[in-house]
Amino acid sequence: MTIQNNFSLKNYNTFGIDAKAKQFVAVHSTQDLKTILQQNQSEPKFILGGGSNMLLTQDVQALVIHIDLRGKKVVKEDADFVWVESQAGENWHEFVLWTISQDFGGLENMSLIPGNVGTTPVQNIGAYGTEIKDTFVSCDAMNIASQELKTFSKEECNFGYRESVFKHDVKDQFIITSVIFKLTKRNHKINISYGDIIKELEKHSSSAPTLKEISNAVIAIRKSKLPDPKDLGNSGSFFKNPIISKVHYEKIQVLHPEMPHYIISETEVKVPAGWLIERAGFKGKRFGDAGIHKNQALVLVNYGNATGQEILNVSKDIQATVLQQFGIAIEAEVNVI
């Protein structure tokens, strides 16, 4: 393990921001992780997975620990289900493709989400009607202060919409080292009602789609809608979809009857942040090298040499305008560092 000083993180975050880490080290085993933590007790630490959910607005004055623990295996099975454990540093999409190649069902709708397996519980990642909490069993995490491993059950993770205990009660206290998922071996619970999956599957006339066909459909839809960070720096959806009260929604609806919405409960309604941002006039706008994607108002982009601060300024401008026009506060999904 080599600790590097003044290390550029440009290739380690999908926004492509050229911020520097005071120190950087990649760890490949839990023993390495333990050693690094023990040897650097007094240093501030920053945990880095795939860098696909962060906006670096400044240099990171910390020891950046890049989690690169690898390996995946079946740890238990019965006639219907299989329990699969993956180490935190495995690439999520490659892991999903591997489960599909084994005909294990449950993760196919979350194909092509960037990042690492170990980060998936942090914000309970989700797409196309599925979230990690639907198949999550537990995760192991190392306590940064004591270096002890603790197993977090699903209940302890306290998952919500892009939320978990790792963003709140135990924030910055634990490093997730592995995750266990319970997947189906047969009678897969196919979920194709969301978004354009059915439309995409129809192109290939699949009446009883396989896991692979669903995954391919999701990949095709995502590729057609979202910019690839390799071509255009971004972090996916920059904001969460706000949840507002039904009373508030009804007031806005008088002025904007066409506003899309999803009923969450008798008293709450979720509104697409992308629609609000588009209506506020930001879609496709560019401010120097920072901007809003031309097809996806929810995605902020780096056209080349934007700084994290410039992208943050654009995001604040969007938040203020949406608040002024609709009375709705939209919250960043991306971790602003």
Ligand SMILES: Cc1cc2nc3c(=O)[nH]c(=O)nc-3n(C[C@H](O)[C@H](O)[C@H](O)COP(=O)(O)OP(=O)(O)OC[C@H]3O[C@@H](n4cnc5c(N)ncnc54)[C@H](O)[C@@H]3O)c2cc1C
């Ligand atoms: C093009 C694009 C599309 C996306 N689409 C989706 C989507 O559909 N659904 C969705 O939910 N997300 C989506 N995202 C966001 C992102 O892919 C997920 O949030 C992903 O889980 C982040 O993983 P990462 O390893 O890159 O995390 P990082 O960006 O490296 O880290 C994110 C946060 O977690 C912390 N962290 C990292 N690793 C660990 C660990 N092992 N233990 C504890 N804390 C850790 C970091 O300190 C940081 O605060 C998208 C991103 C992009 C760029």
